[in-house]
Amino acid sequence: MDPKLVLSPRKQKYFKICNLVLSALGLWPEHVMPGPFFATTRRQKHILIGWLVYFLLVLSAMVHYVTQHLDKDFFEISELLASCLIAAFAIPHLLLRILHDKSYGELFKEFYDKMHLSNYRSHDDFTMKILLATERSSATGVITLTTSVVIAATFYILVPIFINVANDAYFNRTVNLEPVLYLSTPFNTENDVRGWAGLSIIILPVIYATPIIGSYTALSFSFFVFHLRGHVDILKYNIRKIINPSVVVTYGYEKAGQKFEVVYTRYTEEDEMVVSVQLKEIAKQHCLILKFRNLIQTVYGELLMSIYLFNIVGYCLILLQLTRGLSQGMARYGIIALILLAQMSFFSLSLDRLNQKLNSLTTELYQVPWPAMRRRNTQTLRCMMLMTQKSTRFTAAGMSDVSAPVMISILRTSISYFVFLQSVDNN
Helix, strand or coil, rough: HHHHCCCCHHCCCHHHHHHHHHHHHHCCCCCCCCCCCCCCHHHHHHHHHHHHHHHHHHHHHHHHHHHCCCCHHHEEEEEEEEHHHHHHHHHHHHHHHHHHHHHHHHHHHHHHHCHHHHCCCCHHHHHHHHHHHHHHHHHHHHHHHHHHHHHHHHHHHHHHHHHHHHCCCCCCCCCCCCCCCCCCCCCCCCCHHHHHHHHHHHHHHHHHHHHHHHHHHHHHHHHHHHHHHHHHHHHHHHHCCCCCEEEEEEEEEEEEEEEEEEEEECCCHHHHHHHHHHHHHHHHHHHHHHHHHHHHHHHHHHHHHHHHHHHHHHHHHHHHEEEEECCHHHHHHHHHHHHHHHHHHHHHHHHHHHHHHHHHHHHHHCCCHHHHCCHHHHHHHHHHHHHHHHCCCCEECEEEECCCHHHHHHHHHHHHHHHHHHHHHHH
């Protein structure tokens, strides 16, 4: 057992990394939880607004460039639009933090103080197993996703540099320089190396911050979902631990000349008290799970809708770059395409799995020997059954379910658009 995995989240190394990155991006809820030394509440607001203004300015310059170059061929236009969508990808994530400031902070505080499995009051072998599996998944996610986005951003920058080197564009003013991103600027970036370098420095934060904002928002979401699923597993385990009735009652009766014997079980007075305590703890834990699940819905609902819409439009354009750009397209957009697909798949499949686990609680409760209970405990159990039978569908902004079938439909739509655009390009 790795002792580093059973520490409170504030003491774990990978949580500290997430804390630092989110604070640098203005996404840490400093108003409810302390962050790094530079992340005061006022500074966090300034950092967040600064990033948002920066992204909007870059995006507006890119859109202006597109409107000024509509005479380019179809493939070049599609590449410009793909770049605009990638640059715009971070904006909904930043708006999420602004629009849901109170709920966003409450979600993080609830997670760190209550929902993280290290806060569970009494650990046995089963809960410890769930905790360690959850923490290993979270730590692996941080390492894998951080490495992937850094590699993807680096390749996105290196491809145009290699093209310029191959064309001798840095030393030959008659050859246009390939920019990292296309956007309108007041200085010459096509034939002037200094202008090209200045533009590259200006847009460098966009290239790295965009995937980092998206990936660390997804990582925060994954922490919440992983630990919430762990709580559901522990809740099911606690339901199975409800003690069985210990008294066997037998009585006989005679009817129509035949003798019958009835055997049933019931709880003793002491057992009823134990069961009452167990049911109250289970009900309390279930309410905590539902409250946290509703917080996730409030904070991430609109963001999931924006991700779905982005994948419908953006994924077909990225696929077009992959098929037309050959090795250059694969190097520049290959990892980005995989990250976008992995992000949407994770959101959809993880929430689908969570809903399945929540819906299975009713089946677990039906296995409890409720006929042996007295009226008070039976009523408590009945209320819990009614609560577990309520719909737990997770929706994207209340308009679409977040589930595997919806994800597959979006991928089909993106591929259909891609085939259509490819046919238009060929014609």
